[in-house]
Every structure is written in structure tokens, then in C-alpha cells.
């Protein structure tokens with residue numbers, strides 16, 4: 001079985017536990033506030049659409065708890081823009097998209113009661129067409145586009161992505177190539193679905209171009225240490241051989257420069273703004289393990305079974321404890337890129 005394709009059939013956000021964890025996590029707090037301020041500013045200065053029905057889509061919404069405040073921000077900013085232009089306030093519709101196995105019931109049952117918008121759920125892969133042509137005025141996607149549609153062949157077998165000389169060059173290039181292919185598919189589909197002048201806000205976890213893996217860490221380091229823990233488990237014979245030989249994480253965190261180069265190739269969108277935000281996690285080692293367990297546990301259980309989870313994350317914890325970089329939370333160099341794109345006339 002193709003493990004990467006199969007990843008579409010389980011919750012990539014790790015289910016309920018994750019959601020509340022990620023919502024309250026300092027991985028996102030602060031970043032979301034700054035991103036919201038950027039979105040407000042861009043709507044005030046760049047939105048030039050007059051419509052009676054304003055449609056917003058959130059791609060990779062999960063169960064919605066991080067999405068609802070952002071949808072509120074977008075709608076209030078659009079209302080203000082319309083009022084200041086003496087236009088009648090439009091009706092608002094929000095399309096919530098995620099993979100088919102997403103817990104949409106939790107999303108529906110936790111919708112803000114006083115919201116000023118109607119809701120539609122759009123289950124499906126956002127690398128494909130999901131919505132009618134020319135139907136979306138504002139597209140949003142946060143912490144989702146780093147999920148790839150599949151693990152590139154060259155990376156199978158838990159190969160490390162951290163670039164540390166020639167041996168990983170092929171893996172690095174394969175992951176970057178897959179990320180580029182997926183992001184291009186995403187943009188091509190959204191180009192059909194969005195109206196001309198429509199605005200897109202993307203929040204993508206990223207890595208700085210230069211950082212010192214001996215003294216500093218990023219979310220990429222954490223993934224690599226988890227890979228290494230899984231390899232230790234495989235050596236102990238605790239993982240299915242066949243699965244560990246084909247498995248790797250279908251995720252890639254680009255550098256801002258890689259991201260910009262891919263976005264600039266799009267004929268349909270112009271980059272209006274690109275800001276790099278520091279995540280400032282200040283997590284303890286237990287906090288990192290809990291965060292990553294919440295994010296990756298479902299996928300690992302699906303691949304290797306429940307019985308390997310505790311032991312794998314205990315190994316991860318030991319690796320973090322032995323790492324000089326993780327001794328001090330201020331060594332975290334993880335960043336998030338906030339990008340604002342505008343659908344052009346092409």
C-alpha cells in the first residue's frame with residue numbers, strides 16, 4: 001500500500017487532543033495576532049471587490065478553533081472596508097475545507113453562536129479543484145500547506161531531511177520538488193476558484209536559510225529526531241520492516257527564499273506581502289514532546305500500531321535531553337511565513 005496516499009485517510013492534525021493542544025500552544029499564539037493585523041491592513045488597502053455575497057474559504061481548517069477567530073477578523077475588516085466605501089454590507093459565507101476524515105462534526109458543533117456568516121463544509125484534498133469557478137473572494141490557509149500529497153520516493157525509509165552534506169542532498173531536493181509540485185497544484189486550483197482581485201493569506205511554517213544545528217533548533221530538527229527515534233525502533237525490530245522501509249513524514253518546511261521562488265512562478269497571483277514571524281515557542285522538553293506527539297501520533301499509530309507510541313516518544317525525549325540545542329528554549333529558530341497574494345487578471 002502507498003503509505004503516503006493513505007495519509008489522506010486519517011487525521012493529520014492528530015485528532016481532538018491535538019487540536020486543543022495546538023490551539024493553546026505558543027507555536028501559534030502571537031503569530032496569529034500579528035498575522036491577523038497583516039490581514040486587516042491588506043483588506044483595508046488592497047481589497048477592491050464589490051459583491052452582495054462575500055465568500056471566504058479556509059483550506060485545512062481542522063476542527064475550526066483556530067479558524068473561527070480569523071474568519072471573524074476577515075469579515076469585520078471586509079465590513080469596515082465596505083462601510084468606508086459607502087457600499088452595502090454583503091452576506092458572508094465561509095467554506096471550511098479539510099480532508100474527508102477531518103472531524104467536521106466537532107467543527108459544526110463548536111461554531112461561534114453569534115457569527116455573521118453561513119457555513120459550508122468542503123471535504124477533500126486541497127491540491128485538487130474543490131469549489132466552483134470564480135466563487136471565492138478571500139482564501140486562507142494556515143499551518144497546512146507544509147503537508148505534502150505524498151512522500152517523495154527518494155525520502156522513503158525514514159531518510160533524514162536535514163541538509164548535512166552530500167548524502168542528504170537527494171532527499172532534500174526530492175522533498176523540495178514535491179513541495180513545489182503541491183504548492184503549484186494548490187495555486188492553480190485556487191486561481192480557477194477565486195475572483196479577479198481576490199486575496200489569499202497563507203501562513204506556512206518555515207526554516208531560516210541559515211541556522212546552526214549544533215546550537216539551535218527548529219521544528220525540522222524535532223521531525224528529524226523523531227525519524228531517528230523511529231529508526232532506533234526499527235533496529236530493535238519493534239517496527240514493521242516493510243512499513244519502516246517505505247515510511248517518512250509527508251511534510252516539508254521551506255525556507256522563505258524557496259517559498260518566494262515558487263510563488264513568483266505563478267502567473268495568476270502577485271505577491272503583495274511576505275513577512276517572516278518568529279514562533280518564540282519557549283517550550284520545555286516535555287512541552288516539545290507533547291506538541292509533537294499531538295501532531296504526529298495519529299499518523300504513527302496508523303502506520304505502526306498503538307503499541308510503539310510510548311516507547312518512540314520516550315526515545316525522542318531522551319534525544320532532546322541529550323541535545324545541547326534544546327537545553328535553552330531561546331535557541332528555537334522556527335519561523336512562520338505570512339504571505340498575502342492577490343489574484344491578478346491573467
Ligand SMILES: C[S@@+](CC[C@H](N)C(=O)[O-])C[C@H]1O[C@@H](n2cnc3c(N)ncnc32)[C@H](O)[C@@H]1O
Pocket residue numbers: 011012013022059060061062063066067097098099102124125126127141142143144147149
Ligand atoms: C496543523 S493543522 C492546521 C489547522 C488549522 N489551519 C490551524 O491553523 O490550526 C493542518 C490541517 O491541514 C489539513 N490538511 C493537510 N493536508 C491537506 C489536504 N491535502 N487537503 C485538505 N486539508 C489538508 C490537515 O488535515 C489538518 O487539519
